Amino acid sequence: MTNKEANQETAKPLNFIREIVEDDLRTSKYGGKVQTRFPPEPNGYLHIGHAKSICLNFGIARDYSGLCNLRFDDTNPTKEEMEYVESIKEDVLWLGFDWQDREYYTSDYFDKLYEYALQLIKQGKAYVCDLTADEMRQYRGTLTEPGKESPYRNRSIEDNIELFEKMRKGEFPDTSRTLRAKIDMASPNVNMRDPVMYRILHAGHHRTGDKWRVYPTYDWAHGQSDSIERITHSICTLEFEDHRPLYDWFIEQLEIHHPQQIEFARLNLSYTVMSKRKLLQLVEERIVNGWDDPRMPTITGLRRRGYTPEAIRYFADRIGVSKRETIIDVSLLEDSLRQDLNKRAPRAMAVLRPVKVVIDNYPNDRVEELEAVNNPEDPGMGTRKIPFSNVLYIEQDDFREVPPPKYFRLSPGKEVRLRYAYIIKCHDVVKDSKTGEIIEIHCTYDPETKSGGSQSQRKVKGTIHWVSAQHAVDAEVRVYDRLFRVEDPNGDEWKSFINPDSLEVLKNCKLERGLVNVTQQERFQFERLGYFCVDPDSRKDRVIFNRTVTLRDTWAKIEKAGA
């Protein structure tokens, strides 16, 4: 690390949450302890937005010698499933974080929560209410008008205890009664107008089975769960800001450990959607091929796409944390990935849209083994041999019969360097007589220009990649583009912004010989094209790659500007 980098490292500013944590450490607010938690609801797959929260919570715990728990917020048995619990654990681990033995569930606290509820009833701070959902809404008032008190609000403590007990035993039908906190129906904060703490639900729970017929609401369960786990800093998203007074109220009535809730803005990324509801819809309506579709912003999708945990963590670091609602440009995510992969991914040559090149003056029975560097960024990664012969494939894009201005690649009468091989010159083109499609490009090579040879110094403008036809490995490559055509595809019309060309399957790709034996998830840089990784669908006899991200492409910009 250079001095400059070291300085940047130490000068790295704290986000506002870390400032609060450091203040609390200085004043010993929590006895010098830091305890955070990541509390997902197991009703969907984790996405890049959750990654931000995971990095925040686990990162703070790590940096201030604290601990971070994983807690599943499983208070709604009608929506939650074990499938999601498993996927969430896998994703957190993959991101590089470890909750060790602290895998908790809100349902672990159902007994305790029930006791707390009884305590509030006995304090005259909670009551059983017989209002229907409709009636309750009417009694709640509006944003500008106060609510009315429920007629059941002043039941005796004894009646409340008895009724609540019967609710628990399942003696009443679903939704017939609720347990409510007795706070203030005229509060300007609607959350304080006697919120529901328990609802009757005759539903089995994925962990507690048939034990309960009443289930705590999130508002009642969350703060107390944090308290039970001795959380010091309860970091959550902005929409819970209005709920904080309620959580504080519960904690104060109960006189139990009081965590500090801190809210931050959730992540939005351009050209994608992030809400669980929308992601679920994309999956269920088969707009994408499952939660792990490489176009999805889910962790599992990004993983399949070829993203690395390092890149995602670096990205989370770079976006910062604040209370402003913003949309982060995907290019920052892509840049984070390229920075990581550039250093680590071995290079290979691959032709995605092949066109045949015949070197007329190269003996057709000859094969040379040429030396290629595995990663110019890291000499330690060594070199490999690649075969060269008289029939090659090059990229269709790398030949133009009529070259536009500033085109450095192959065209009639022009020369290019074949990477790690020779300089060739094009002198003829064979076309299909019917379609006009170019079938073969005829070239001659200059034997004096072999890479690394004594006469190899001659300069040509362009260098292109190639694959020897007789040695090529056939492959399928899935090329992805952004899922949506607009930066902010939200609102009611969101589905109309879906990019119909977000997936292109190329079935006739030619890879260099060395890629016959690849393993799942293995990543490469295909020179001049981008980073690619082996898809789980890949088989020994049918190699399949995903394009993770393209390289920066200056030519594409020039061409676009010209057009």
Next chain:
RNA sequence: UGCCCGGUGGUGUAAUUGGUAACACACUUGACUCUGGAUCAAGGAAGUCUAGGUUCGAGUCCUAGCCGGGCAGCCA
């Protein structure tokens, strides 16, 4: 029309807590290059939502507005 939160280049995040706006991404230009990659260098781009005020001095403090977001599930 009640309560809560936010407003700094195109996009994000900073600004030693009152000292004269920085970093990254994106963009532009150039150098270098057997990846139009990588790298390096340079540049344009905000005077900090507005209007007042306090102060020698305000992105930071005060006042009044304006704009954006959230909240009326027995969802989380």
